[in-house]
Amino acid sequence: MLLEQFSTQPAAWKESLNRYVGHILVPSAQELYDNLDWEREARTLCNVELVYPPYYLVPHHGVATGYLSNWQAFGWELIEHIFxxxxxxxxxxxxxxxxxxxxxxxxxxxxxxxxxxxxxxxxxxxxxxxxxxxxxxxxxxxxxxxxxxxxxxxxxxxxxxxxxxxxxxxxxxxxxxxxxxxxxxxxxxxxxxxxxxxxxxxxxxxxxxxxxxxxxxxxxxxxxxxxxxxxxxxxxxxxxxxxxxxxxxxxxxxxxxxxxxxxxxxxxxxxxxxxx
Ligand SMILES: C[S@@+](CC[C@H](N)C(=O)[O-])C[C@H]1O[C@@H](n2cnc3c(N)ncnc32)[C@H](O)[C@@H]1O
The missing domain is CATH 3.40.50.150 (Vaccinia Virus protein VP39)
Incomplete structure (x- = not known):
């Protein structure tokens, strides 16, 4: 439940931006995760009994949803390059x-x-x-x-x-x-x-x-x-x-x-x- 409260469903503009940025900055991640229904797959892997510790439910790395969205996973390859x-x-x-x-x-x-x-x-x-x-x-x-x-x-x-x-x-x-x-x-x-x-x-x-x-x-x-x-x-x-x-x-x-x-x-x- 908390996951649903915390993570926002990706709006259409966000999806487009993600794709646009993805094509330019992380082409291999774009290819790898293409056609992936993140929300559906996340629900499949989610342990519904898990209670998220409060320290985890904070904006992180400039991402409002912290780790509870696909943004950080998608951009990780770029982070690996930079660092x-x-x-x-x-x-x-x-x-x-x-x-x-x-x-x-x-x-x-x-x-x-x-x-x-x-x-x-x-x-x-x-x-x-x-x-x-x-x-x-x-x-x-x-x-x-x-x-x-x-x-x-x-x-x-x-x-x-x-x-x-x-x-x-x-x-x-x-x-x-x-x-x-x-x-x-x-x-x-x-x-x-x-x-x-x-x-x-x-x-x-x-x-x-x-x-x-x-x-x-x-x-x-x-x-x-x-x-x-x-x-x-x-x-x-x-x-x-x-x-x-x-x-x-x-x-x-x-x-x-x-x-x-x-x-x-x-x-x-x-x-x-x-x-x-
Ligand atoms: C910076 S990423 C590193 C990911 C990966 N280990 C790597 O080296 O590429 C940190 C990861 O730790 C996870 N994480 C943070 N706190 C955690 C916790 N208490 N238990 C399990 N995972 C946690 C985050 O969700 C995120 O995926």
Whole structure:
């Protein structure tokens, strides 16, 4: 119900604008999602019992409906270009692949381009894509079909902090560009949930914007305030205030490693943590 209240049905002008912009800026996304009935598909994937947490029901990235419309999924490819994500993806996939997973859970999967490519490289793995936005899941589903991974992929409309999976369900839990979108308390709850659903010896792989970019806190805060404002990132400052590797250590993760990935002018970090 909340979904219906929050997401507006796309008006005709919005559809036309979407198509027009899509043709120019993201031609491959336009082709991929052409003829997709987003509203119908979103209803199919939607878990009607799910109650959206209030922090999620806010305008985000300059989009009034936040993630509860197809706008962000549609434009994601363009975002990936602008922020150099494609340039760091191969390194991220190699790190994930080296953990030799059998069952991967991708929390806040979005269009799932990283985990899908990882699963494509590992023909024996099972992939579970989880997101709070049914629209993001619609896009992920289309990508899964494109890569021919339907047989070993499941889609789940749920919160990353309350996945509903049993203890020890997966041996690799991923969260790509999720943590900077979460309030601090939710970020901690997601780390706790990842710890719970991992098998002993399993890995938690977190990819996101670099934290503690400069060693002077006041300069760091100033840079972050500017970025949060320009990118309309609601929880950016909360994310920046608590290094993820420290949160993982507090939660009992061991062998925590951090690697910096450069895609100038952007800098990312990968944190890999193991469950004892
Ligand atoms: C910036 S996108 C990143 C998508 C994808 N992981 C990637 O790297 O391309 C963040 C995604 O996290 C999802 N999300 C945000 N909060 C969430 C939560 N608490 N539980 C599950 N998904 C969440 C959003 O709906 C969105 O799809």
């Amino acid at each position: 150099g994500i494609q340039r760091v993806r191969p390194a991220l996939i190699s790190i994930a692949q080296a953990t030799h997973p059998q069952r991967i859970v991708d929390l806040g999967c979005g269009t799932a381009l990283t985990s899908i490519r990882l699963a494509q490289r590992m023909p024996d793995t099972e992939l579970i894509l989880l997101d709070l936005s049914p629209y993001q899941l619609v896009a992920a589903q289309r990508q899964v079909q494109c890569f021919g991974l339907q047989q070993r992929t499941q889609l789940r409309h749920a919160c990353a902090e309350e996945t509903g999976f049993v203890d020890g369900y997966a041996d690799l839990v991923m969260a790509s560009l999720l943590f900077h979108e979460l309030p601090r308390s939710t970020a901690r709850a997601v780390i706790q949930e990842a710890q719970r659903i991992l098998t002993p010896g399993g890995h938690f792989l977190i990819f996101d914007a670099i934290q503690q970019v400069v060693p002077w806190p006041s300069v760091d805060q100033m840079i972050n305030k500017l970025l949060a404002f320009f990118m309309h990132e609601i929880y950016w400052n909360e994310y920046m205030s608590e290094p993820i590797w420290i949160s993982c250590a507090r939660q009992g993760f061991i062998h925590i490693k951090r690697k910096i990935l450069f895609a100038p002018p952007w800098i990312y970090q990968v944190v890999l943590a193991a469950k004892d």
